[in-house]
Amino acid sequence: MAADLRAAYASKQDAEAQLRHAELWSVRVLVRAVRVRCRRLAEHLRRTGHYAAELSRALGLDGEEIERIGAGACLHDIGLLETPDYTAAGMSDLYRACQTLREHPERGHAIVRGSDLELFHCVEQVAIGHHERWDGSGFPRGLSRTEIPFAARVVAVADAYDALREPGRLPAPLSHAGATSRLLEGGDGIEPGWFDPEVLGAFARIGARLDRMTDLMGDGRL
Numbered sequence: 575m576a577a578d579l580r581a582a583y584a585s586k587q588d589a590e591a592q593l594r595h596a597e598l599w600s601v602r603v604l605v606r607a608v609r610v611r612c613r614r615l616a617e618h619l620r621r622t623g624h625y626a627a628e629l630s631r632a633l634g635l636d637g638e639e640i641e642r643i644g645a646g647a648c649l650h651d652i653g654l655l656e657t658p659d660y661t662a663a664g665m666s667d668l669y670r671a672c673q674t675l676r677e678h679p680e681r682g683h684a685i686v687r688g689s690d691l692e693l694f695h696c697v698e699q700v701a702i703g704h705h706e707r708w709d710g711s712g713f714p715r716g717l718s719r720t721e722i723p724f725a726a727r728v729v730a731v732a733d734a735y736d737a738l739r740e741p742g743r744l745p746a747p748l749s750h751a752g753a754t755s756r757l758l759e760g761g762d763g764i765e766p767g768w769f770d771p772e773v774l775g776a777f778a779r780i781g782a783r784l785d786r787m788t789d790l791m792g793d794g795r796l
Contacts, residue, residue, distance in 0.1 A: 594641070597693040601645045604652065611655055618736060621791055623648035625732035625784055632776040633728070642693050646700030647729045653682025653701065679705055679714050699723035704730050707768035719770075727770040731757065731777050734764060739788055750785035754778070 609616035626647035630640040657678045682701035686694060702714065703726030710718030722730075737743070738753035748756070756764050758778060766774065777784070790796035 594638070594693075597691055598641065598645065601648055601693075601697070605648050608652060608655065614742060615651060615654055618740060619648050619651060621736045621740070621788075622650065622729065622732045624787055624791065624796065625735055626729050628780060628783060628787065629728050629732055629773060629776050632780045633773070642696040643700070643725045643728050645693055646697045646725050647732055649682070649686060649697050650700045650704045650729050650733060651678065651682065652685055653678035653680065656681040656685070676705075676713050679703070696723075696725050700726050700729045702726075704733055706730070708770050709765070709767040712768065722770075724770075728773050731769050731773045734769070735777070735784065738762070738764075741792070750781060750788065754781055 605616055605619055608619060623644045627640050627644035630643045635643070654675075657675055679702045683698055686697050686701050689695070689698075700723070703717070703723050706712040706715065706717040706722040706726060707730075708719055708722070708727070710716055734757060735753055738748045738756055739750070741747055754777075756762050757769065758766055758774065760766055787796060
């Protein structure tokens with residue numbers, strides 16, 4: 575009897591591991607598809623995924639939660655593929671975007687919605703919620719504070735950090751110190767009140783790690 579229970583438990587664990595692998599593989603396939611259409615967007619998604627996962631670790635989340643938020647970050651801007659006015663002029667331009675660009679969270683949500691899988695439920699939340707703001711001034715639904723899904727609040731910080739540091743940013747990418755100043759103190763059209771204070775606190779604590787990650791990704795080592 576005990577041996578049968580152990581075998582059943584091991585089989586259940588194997589099935590769950592296979593499902594998680596399939597979920598993550600699906601995300602990787604979608605990111606590859608994005609790369610075919612827009613390499614620059616795919617690189618932004620990849621970097622944001624790394625930053626969001628690192629922020630999640632700093633916030634003390636468990637392994638599966640980190641995977642889910644990282645996956646959400648890797649697809650958060652997928653709605654830009656359906657945005658005809660998107661020209662890859664720079665992710666930071668999204669903060670001063672025209673109305674069609676402001677529709678990309680809803681477009682992205684429409685692309686990824688409908689799955690019963692927990693990971694893709696998180697991807698849905700991030701796709702539609704990453705431009706919501708802690709102070710209620712965001713879009714598309716004008717949510718505020720804890721009305722915004724936690725995963726979306728994490729990705730919002732990671733997304734903004736990469737927008738400020740991305741290689742093609744105009745007039746020039748910011749240093750880690752410059753990006754940190756904008757996020758924590760404001761500037762370049764960004765306000766600290768947009769972001770969850772808990773997530774900003776984690777960002778401030780691990781800034782050196784994020785800066786190192788930027789260097790590694792720029793060199794192709796991450």
